[in-house]
Structure formats: structure tokens, C-alpha cells
Amino acid sequence: MPKRKTPPPEQISLLEVRVKTAPCVPAVRRAVADWRAGGYKGITDTTRSLLNYWFKTDHRSPVGGPFRYHDSQREAMETLIYVFEVAAVRRHKALLEKYAPPGGDIRLLQHDDFPRFCIKMATGSGKTKVMALAAAWQYFNAVVEGRNDCARSFLVIAPNVIVFERLKTDFAGGAIFKNDPVIPPELKIFWDVDCYMRGDAERASSQGALYLTNIQQFYEGTDRAQEAEPQEMTAVLGPKPPASNLEIEDFDKRLAKRGGPCLVINDEAHHTHDEESEWNRAIRRLHTAVPGGLAGQLDFTATPRYSKGALFTWVIYDYPLKQAILDGIVKRPIKGIASNIQESPSDIASTKYRAYLTAGVERWTEYREQLKTLNKKPVLFVMMNDTSEADDVGDYLKVKYPAEFGGDRLQVIHTDKTGDVSKAQLDQARKVVREVDLPESPVNAIVSVLMLREGWDVKNVTVVVGLRPYSAKANILPEQTIGRGLRLMFRDLGADYTERVDVIGNKAFIEFVEQLEKDEEMQLDTFKIGIDRLVIVTVFPDPAKKDRDISMPVLSPILARKKSLAEEIASLNVAAMSCPVLPLKEGDATARTFRYEGYDIITLEKLIERQYTIPEVQTPQEVISYYAKRISQDVKLPSQFAALVPKVREFLETRAFGQKVNLDDPAIIKAMSTNVAQYVTVKTFVDALRKLVVEELKPQLLSSGRKLSETPPFPFSRITIEAKRTVFNLVACDNEFEKTFARFLEKAGDVASFAKLPPQFGFAIEYTDAVSNLRYYEPDFVAVLTSGLHYLIETKGLEDIDVAHKDRAARLWCENATALTGTAWEYLKVPEKDFEKLQPADVADIIVLKQPGLF
Secondary structure (H helix, E strand, O other): OOOOOOOOOHHOOOOOOOOOOOOOOHHHHHHHHHHHHOOOOOOOOHHHHHHHHHHHOOOEEOOEEEEOOHHHHHHHHHHHHHHHHHOOOHHHHHHHHHHOOOOOOOOOOOOOOOOOOEEOOOOOOOOOHHHHHHHHHHHHHOOOOOOOOOEEEEEEEEEHHHHHOOOOOOOOHHHHHHHHHOOOHHHHOOEEEEEOOOOOOOOOOOEEEEEEEEEHHHOOOOHHEEEEEEOOHHHOOOOOOOOOHHHHHHHHHHHOOOOOOOOEEEOOHHHOOOOHHHHHHHHHHHHHHHOOEEEEEEEEEOOOEEOOEEEEEOEEEEOOOHHHHHHHHHHHHEEEEOOOOOOOOOHHHHHOOHHHHHHHHHHHHHHHHHHHOOOOOEEEEEEEEHHHHHHHHHHHHHOOHHHOOOHHEEEEOOOOOOOOHHHHHHHHHHHHHOOOOOOOOOOOEEEOOOOOOOOOOOOOOOEEEEEOOOOOOOOOOOHHHHHHHOOOOHHHHHHHHEEEEEEEEEEEHHHHHHHHHHHOOOOOEEEEEOOOOOOEEEEEEEEHHHHOOEEEEEEEEOOEOOOHHHHHHHHHHHOOOOOOOOOOOOOOOHHHHHHHOOOHHHHHHHHHOOOOOOOOOHHHHHHHHHHHHHHHHHHOOHHHHHHHHHHHHHHHOOOOOOOOOOOOOOHHHHHHHHHHHHHHHHHHHHHHHHHHEEEEEOOEEEEEEHHHHOOOOOOOOOOOEEOOOOOOOOOOEEEEEHHHHHHHHHHOOOEEEEEOOHHHHHHEEEEEOOOEEEEEEOOOOOEEEEEOOOEEEEEEEEOOOOHHHHHHHHHHHHHHHHHHHHHOOOEEEEEEHHHHOOOOOOOOHHHHHOOOOOO
């Protein structure tokens, strides 16, 4: 997914937001923000490497597009890491004592035997990805750092079959660890984790294992009547599978045999507040059965609420629905207002609610027409109160609209009127729900009951019609009324497109939605049913403007991270390394005159005391090994540990202290194991090696040109303008300056054609940032002059630390493209303030901006 831009002010103003959350969240949030601003002090080197790779490195998806974790996913992981590693909270009581405000009625857990934290994330915001990151963080700290409070084995628990099946698509075969950027290249040599789905036999031994099951597999002789779900849910989620003693014993033995600690991850964990539920009892039994116990229990859910509405007291991170809507992580719910629609006086649901059903179908029809260009199929979702009403409405829609909803184009999801569904029919119903988003699926509408809520992971719902009698008992949470339509259809577009789901319903149903507004403290947008027409702005290559098409050469990557630096390390001249002389003992003359990076030794010690704390050592070999490990991790080449050891030894023995020293001397061991000695040694080597890690390769021409007209159509919610000189029907602009510059290119006398380069085209240039991370840069515009000269153009407002690196990469790409294609390419950066001063009429007028210092 591309980098998410800040939503426009007009989008943010659509919701009035205040903050209401769990007791510990505000204080934890402040502590995490300070910790982040301070540079992540107090964590292991491995955790630092993970954070850098996950959130500060550019990634590409398996299909080649940009991938970026959402800020909410980063914040969730930062919070978990901070509470566990930095604050070292291991019990619920300690969490409340440290972060909950004084006073108030705060519930304590009766069973507080291991770490337990809840991550509250809105439906559709990517909880599963955070689960995978949490597992990787625990595993690498256990294996690489040797921490005995971190887990190598993991148990992921779903509440039912359909959630299990959804999670299975991510975890089966370790798919999520392979497809997402979870494992840094430098740590791949340590990754040895097998993923087991319920029913899988144990394979050859591995260092780590992840087991995925549903909680019913851990129940022991429970009274199933107490655990029974309503028949409407059972029909779509599947009956709870039997839990034989053999299955229970086998699972327990496998986890116990691997030893602990084990990390339990609960998905859709809003059921876990009842400590005496069989779910929690099963987890406590596991804590007792596994040697080393549990490293922790992580509860993930969008609605961690007690029966009276308060959030669980062990919630440490809260990403509410209102914020997910603002960030464009989920669809924006829009309420349909219908002053002229009323229920008809009838006991037959299809007659009583006919006006609402008609309004829903008409809105769905508008979506179908608008989405045709985008090759997407909208789904109408109708929520009824009981099975008989759902059957009646389903039959009505099939007869009334046979072309749209006849036959298998509409599915009714629940038990039939007798309350029984054969296994074959049940499997088919679940298959339809799983495949409804696929282009080949015939399903245009689903009619179900209000209780369909957990794990229904469908992205193409655009219209939700909710209908319920006033006398109906509320048996769902307000968020669940629209939760079925929240997941994004266009997940890779970020804030460039604001997706919406339209909610239509009778007064009794809309009261649910209004309760959601109260709970989330927000005001949803509205539209007038039958009056406000749907318009989805779509940008696409215009066949009538093919004469304005531009071909972009496809070059091979010119940057690659080296897999070995053995030769470079061996040739390092330790004597020539630039660093201050380290003091031999505290307070000596060298210590009094010590200066490094502008700091004296006392100031430097205070700055690094938490980040650079070496384990207690007794031999020089321990110090040297630790430093070599730190250096190899910082340059992201752990395989170079063996090559670094002799060079670190040589550095400490002959260079670090300004004279040759005996490393076996206890005084020298003490001197070289101080925080300052570690900081200076590691940084000196990293500075020397980092610039050697990435090598430049000779570029090759993979394709003489990929045409912009190959860009797939995409929806866009930001600024657009019409232009004749671009192959696209509209110019999609991210800001006002881009709009101004696009108009300039449209009018400039020396421009033959131009285009704003859309992310969907997939053009990106590799570069290395200030700390040698491989990144991807996407220029703003491409323009072809009447002379035939081609320009890559970057428009700039504020400049960040990486702009110079991007500029160099773009200039180099243009030089290589020119040499390989014979077509002249040049790079031009246009700062906004300089452009305003210059007021150019042609591109030739702004070439002066290539000469620094003129403005």
C-alpha cells in the first residue's frame, strides 16, 4: 500500500471527534510518544532493527506495488514494545498502578498470573498484521537476544470457524511472514518457525511454532448448551466442532513439549472479559501445562467492552473507529436520510419495509454504474431481525429484480424455516460468503440477520440496509450494525480516495447507528435518499488522447544490498579510523578532555545510558563478541559477525585507547565495556561500513517503454483538473501547488504532453536515505517538450532530510535512461516559493531553477 497522505481538511471536518477511552490508554499514549521522540531508548538491538525495518524502510508488495504499514499498526506495536520492554509491565495490577488515573471504579483481573494486554483496533484496520509483527518481535528477541521472557511458540485462537478460516488464509504455510515485510533480511537466518493449522500433524522440529485453532478445540467437557450460539450465527459460522480428549491432549502435549514461554493471541477477543468463561479457563490451563508458562496473552478486538459499555481495563492501545474513518483505513459510513419514506402497515416484512428496500436497491444500482469503469462489483447487504423476515425479503428481491438478484445472485444466510441446514448447504453458504468479493462471484446481494457479525470479511459491501421492528431486543453492539461494510474495497489507494458505505434503514435500525455516533463521539455525514446522486470521480487513460501518451523506460535496479562485506571488513585500516581516544579509567586526563559529536563524556553517558547498556562481562572475548554482534545488526549483515570479531579486537587493542593495551587486563576489560566505549566502537565501525553495504550496479534496459496508457483506472477524492495535453481524462493532484503546476504545463508553449504520475502506474526510483536504508521515490510529473526532451519533475513545498538523496537518484535515473534509450531525459525540481517568484510562461523559463543559488 502506498504512503498514506494526510486527509484533506474538508474530510477531517466531516467528523467531530473527542477522546474517550480505557483508563490506562491516555498515560500510556503520552509515554510512548515521549519514548518515540527520544529515539526508542531502552529496547534490545533486535527490537530496534525490527522497528527500523517495519516502519522506516520502504517496501514493495509481492505484486510490485508499494507497501506500507498503517500508522495505527506502527503505534500498536510501539505501545506493546514499550509496555513490555521499556516499562517492563508484567501484571494487570502493575499496569493500573503505573498508568490508570487515581480514583474511579476500575475492575481488577481476578487471575493475574501472566502479562495480559488488549489491543483495540477498529474493524478493518489490520489487526492480523499486528498479530504477525507481535509474534516476530517475541520470537527474534527469544532467539537472537536469548530473552527467557519472550516466546518462541505461539497459539492464535479464533472464536469460531469462520474467523479461523479467515486467519488461516494469512497464517497457513506462514504466508503472512512471506508476503508481508515482517522479517528483515539480516534476521532471516534466525527465522525457523513452522505454522500449524488445526488438524495439522507435527513436522520435523523447528525452533519456533505458531498454532492456529478456534477456542472450541480447547474446551474440556463443557456444557455445550451454555456455549451455544444463536442458530442464525451457527448457520454461517458453522457448528462448533467437537473437542475430543485426543485433540485436547495432543495440542497440549505439543505446546508443552516445545516448552515455554508461549504467547497466546486471541482474535475477536471481546468475549474474554468473563474470567470464568471456558475460553479463559483453557488459557490458564495452558499457562500451567507449558514449562515456562505464558509470555503473555494479547487480546485483539474492535469492541473490548464490558456489558455496561466500559472498555476492558487491560486495554493499552485504542484505535477507535472514528480515527480509522478519518485516516481512511476503513470506509466512511454515510447515513441515508429519508423524510418521505415510511413503513407500510403490514406484518409481511417485504411489504412493511418495501420503501427502504427500494431505496437500497436504487443506491446499489448507482454504485454498480459508477464502479463499472473500475471493474469492481458492489454488494448490497440487507440486515433483518429474524430468519423468517430474511427469507421473505430474499424471495421478494429475487422476484422483483430477477436480472440483478435472481437465482444465485442473492444469498440468504441463516438456517431455513425449519431450523435445519444440511452440511452440504452449510458449506456452500460459507463458500459464497468467502468468495463474494471475487470478480467471478455471481452474488450481488446478501440478506442476513443482525446477529451475523464476527469474521465476516467482505470488502465490496457499498450499501447496508438495516430493518428491524421497534420491539426487537438489541442483541448486537452498535458498531456491528455497520461493521459488515467497513472494510476497504480499494485498500491500496490510501487517502487519495475516500471510500464510503451508505447506510439506509428504518427508524429502529438507525437508532443503532445513532448509538454508535454517541459511543464513538462523532457525527456521521448524511445524504438525502433519492435526491443526492452518487458520483465517484474516476481517473483513467482516455483512448481519444493517445497522441498524448508517454513511454517510461524500464531500467533494472542500480542499487542492491551486499550479502557479504567480508573483503571490505578485512581491508579496514583500523589505525586510520576517526574516533576520539577512550579513557582507560574514570576521571583520568583523557576522560577530562574527551569530546565526541560535541559532547563531553558525562553528557554522552547520560544520553546513551539506557540505549547502550552492555551485559555484565568477565572476559575480553565477551565484550568483543557483543560489539561485533551490535555492529553486524546495525549494518544489517549478521552473517558478517565472524569477519568483524578480529577487527573489533584489533581496534580495541591498538586504536581505541590511543596505545596498545592488554585486553586481558581487568582494568582494560572494565574500560572497554563502558557505555561510552560501546557507543564509540559501534558507531565508528558502522560509519565505516554503512556506505559500503549498498552497491551500485550497472543499469540495463529491461523495456524501451511502458506507456502511461497502461495505467488501470482508479478512483480519486482529491483535486482534479481537466487538461488536453495529458493522456488521462483528468489530472489527479495531491495539493494546490500540483494543481497550479499542472495548469502551467497545460498552457506552456513548449510542452507537447505531460502527466501527473499516479501510484497505480508503479513508477519508482530506488535510493538510499541518510542511514543507508533502501527507499523508493515516486516523482510527481513527467513532461515531453516540443523539442523531444523528456523531463522528470518534482514539485516541492517543504523539504525533508532525504530530498538530496532523492534528487541524486532521479538525476542518475535520467542519465541512465538517456544513455540506454537514446532519448534525452533530465530531472527538474521546482520549489513552490521559487516558482511563485519566477512566474514562468514556459518550461524553458524554469530551467534556471537547476542552477542553485539564483533564488
